[in-house]
Amino acid sequence: MPIFGKPKFASISTSKTKSKTDKKASKDWFKCKGCSSMLERKALVELLNICPKCEYHFPMTAHDRIELLMDKKSFKEIDKDLCSKNVLGFEGYDETLEAKKKSTELSDAVVCGFGTIDKQAYGIAVMDFRFMGASMGSVVGEKITRLIEESTKRNVPALLVTASGGARMQEGSLSLMQMAKSSAALARHSEKGLPMFCLLTHPTYGGVTASYASLGDVIIAEPKAMIGFAGARVIEATIKAELPDDFQTSEFLEKHGLVDRIIDRRELRKEFSLLLEFFKNAGTKEKSTAAEA
Amino acid sequence: MDAFSLDFEKPLQELQDKIAKMESFSKENGVDMAAQVAELNKELEDKKNELFENLTPWQRVTLARHPKRPYALDYIERIATDFMELKGDRRYGNDEAIIGGFAKIDGEPVMILAHQKGRDLKERNKRNFGMAHPEGYRKALRLMQLADKANAPVICIIDTPGAYPGVASEERHIGEAIAVNLREMFNLTVPVVCIVIGEGGSGGALGIGIGNSVMIMENAYYSVISPEGCAGIIWKDGSRGPEAAEAMKITSNDLLKLGVVDEVIKEPLGGAHIDYDVAATNLKAAVKSHISELSKLSDDELKNQRYERFRKLGETA
Numbered sequence: 001m002p003i004f005g006k007p008k009f010a011s012i013s014t015s016k017t018k019s020k021t022d023k024k025a026s027k028d029w030f031k032c033k034g035c036s037s038m039l040e041r042k043a044l045v046e047l048l049n050i051c052p053k054c055e056y057h058f059p060m061t062a063h064d065r066i067e068l069l070m071d072k073k074s075f076k077e078i079d080k081d082l083c084s085k086n087v088l089g090f091e092g093y094d095e096t097l098e099a100k101k102k103s104t105e106l107s108d109a110v111v112c113g114f115g116t117i118d119k120q121a122y123g124i125a126v127m128d129f130r131f132m133g134a135s136m137g138s139v140v141g142e143k144i145t146r147l148i149e150e151s152t153k154r155n156v157p158a159l160l161v162t163a164s165g166g167a168r169m170q171e172g173s174l175s176l177m178q179m180a181k182s183s184a185a186l187a188r189h190s191e192k193g194l195p196m197f198c199l200l201t202h203p204t205y206g207g208v209t210a211s212y213a214s215l216g217d218v219i220i221a222e223p224k225a226m227i228g229f230a231g232a233r234v235i236e237a238t239i240k241a242e243l244p245d246d247f248q249t250s251e252f253l254e255k256h257g258l259v260d261r262i263i264d265r266r267e268l269r270k271e272f273s274l275l276l277e278f279f280k281n282a283g284t285k286e287k288s289t290a291a292e293a
Numbered sequence: 294m295d296a297f298s299l300d301f302e303k304p305l306q307e308l309q310d311k312i313a314k315m316e317s318f319s320k321e322n323g324v325d326m327a328a329q330v331a332e333l334n335k336e337l338e339d340k341k342n343e344l345f346e347n348l349t350p351w352q353r354v355t356l357a358r359h360p361k362r363p364y365a366l367d368y369i370e371r372i373a374t375d376f377m378e379l380k381g382d383r384r385y386g387n388d389e390a391i392i393g394g395f396a397k398i399d400g401e402p403v404m405i406l407a408h409q410k411g412r413d414l415k416e417r418n419k420r421n422f423g424m425a426h427p428e429g430y431r432k433a434l435r436l437m438q439l440a441d442k443a444n445a446p447v448i449c450i451i452d453t454p455g456a457y458p459g460v461a462s463e464e465r466h467i468g469e470a471i472a473v474n475l476r477e478m479f480n481l482t483v484p485v486v487c488i489v490i491g492e493g494g495s496g497g498a499l500g501i502g503i504g505n506s507v508m509i510m511e512n513a514y515y516s517v518i519s520p521e522g523c524a525g526i527i528w529k530d531g532s533r534g535p536e537a538a539e540a541m542k543i544t545s546n547d548l549l550k551l552g553v554v555d556e557v558i559k560e561p562l563g564g565a566h567i568d569y570d571v572a573a574t575n576l577k578a579a580v581k582s583h584i585s586e587l588s589k590l591s592d593d594e595l596k597n598q599r600y601e602r603f604r605k606l607g608e609t610a
Contacts, residue, residue: 142609
């Protein structure tokens with residue numbers, strides 16, 4: 001499955017991606033992936049990490065994303081301090097975890113909690129690619145599962161904002177089992193008549209694609225995000241042929257029927273507010289039949 | 294004789310050759326060497342025992358991929374009768390890498406889903422090396438839901454390097470096909486028993502792997518990524534697969550300790566390919582005992598047991 005190499009794109013927050021050929025690239029400036037113009041990091045954050053020239057959507061941090069999708073001060077984080085354990089004693093894993101915790105100020109690759117958009121309550125989980133490529137290990141699986149279970153309990157919709165390189169190999173088969181666990185929780189959430197929405201962001205691959213990222217009742221993607229199961233390099237090596245230009249982009253997936261809508265980041269808040277409104281009567285079926293009886 | 298064809302089996306092969314030579318020498322020259330032959334045979338047995346009781350993870354991976362290893366149909370014909378294959382996902386096509394259908398085990402109806410690998414070149418291509426496309430997973434789900442209707446237990450036989458990484462696979466959403474199976478298998482109200490018989494290749498394996506019980510053959514492996522793939526990504530060196538196999542804890546006993554599998558099914562000494570019948574007898578006994586235990590549970594209890602079984606997997610701090 002996630003037999004793919006490391007994605008080759010630049011994430012603006014990890015400023016280590018200096019191009020040797022481009023001397024101008026620095027901590028403060030970098031080249032846009034979409035149009036090659038030079039962009040200033042600081043200025044870009046104000047623009048929601050969207051290139052002002054070509055509108056390329058760069059990855060966002062989990063907390064920036066939550067700020068975008070939640071009413072001010074409504075967000076209450078859950079399981080903030082849940083951390084990964086090096087359960088297999090995998091060489092180098094402890095050190096990587098420590099380094100990532102420090103550089104991202106996150107406990108692991110997902111931030112979960114509850115809040116509102118336009119006063120409509122919902123649960124949210126946002127993956128943060130800076131933390132080990134937002135790979136899914138036990139913590140990501142556990143936090144997503146708890147978020148969904150808690151959403152079921154609170155009778156509210158859930159929104160999962162995905163970005164991931166795939167499963168976390170350092171946790172071996174336990175990382176694989178997180179796909180099962182989170183899908184199980186979604187079965188119960190859905191059984192109660194509650195909707196789950198996915199927002200697929202760049203990049204979403206592997207075990208995350210093959211579990212909750214594909215299970216949204218409505219699936220929204222950001223423009224030009226790369227989304228797939230196997231990585232392009234693995235596919236190329238398997239089929240020994242070149243891949244179509246738009247392969248595994250949001251646009252490709254919309255054309256092939258997986259993605260409901262591609263939405264500009266600046267419109268997302270409105271989009272989810274409206275979706276929540278459409279589902280405002282969801283999950284209440286049991287109550288109304290009980291009342292009628 | 295090519296009983297021992299793997300690299301690590303070389304010492305056994307040498308010893309066996311020596312025994313054969315001695316036997317033919319004794320026959321040709323009329324010399325009684327029975328005692329020496331017996332001694333060497335004992336040495337061979339001891340060496341075999343020692344070797345196979347101390348296999349490294351990588352050696353087990355090579356056994357799991359052994360070209361003569363029994364595949365799903367080899368087991369199905371030994372454990373079941375009246376296998377009625379049902380084909381197609383009713384949407385796109387019929388994937389030959391995953392087969393499925395009703396069968397009887399000792400007279401009782403069951404539904405069997407299985408990855409199927411091919412033995413020769415033609416068959417391997419037809420089966421796509423056991424790597425299914427989305428339609429394979431969608432067919433599997435259709436048949437599992439049919440089993441639910443028939444109130445027949447589901448048996449999933451897992452043996453795949455992984456779901457197929459290709460353009461068609463992505464175009465038809467292999468990730469979604471697997472994901473839907475994961476979610477919907479939690480809703481089945483019949484016992485589901487899964488057995489990894491060879492390669493348990495990641496999402497491709499898990500896509501038919503949500504069981505009330507999950508078992509594994511002694512020399513099979515179950516992993517989130519192939520050892521070579523893991524080594525390629527983490528150490529940028531695909532040839533370090535043996536180390537990755539060790540580090541990721543992918544062997545049957547490690548998986549039992551982690552709780553990823555519930556039982557390890559014994560193989561004949563030297564691997565399941567040495568004696569298909571023994572391997573199949575052991576598998577059948579395990580499957581029957583799990584199904585008979587699970588059959589005592591109500592629909593809701595089965596769903597809850599399956600939920601809790603997977604819910605507890607994972608370690609956090």
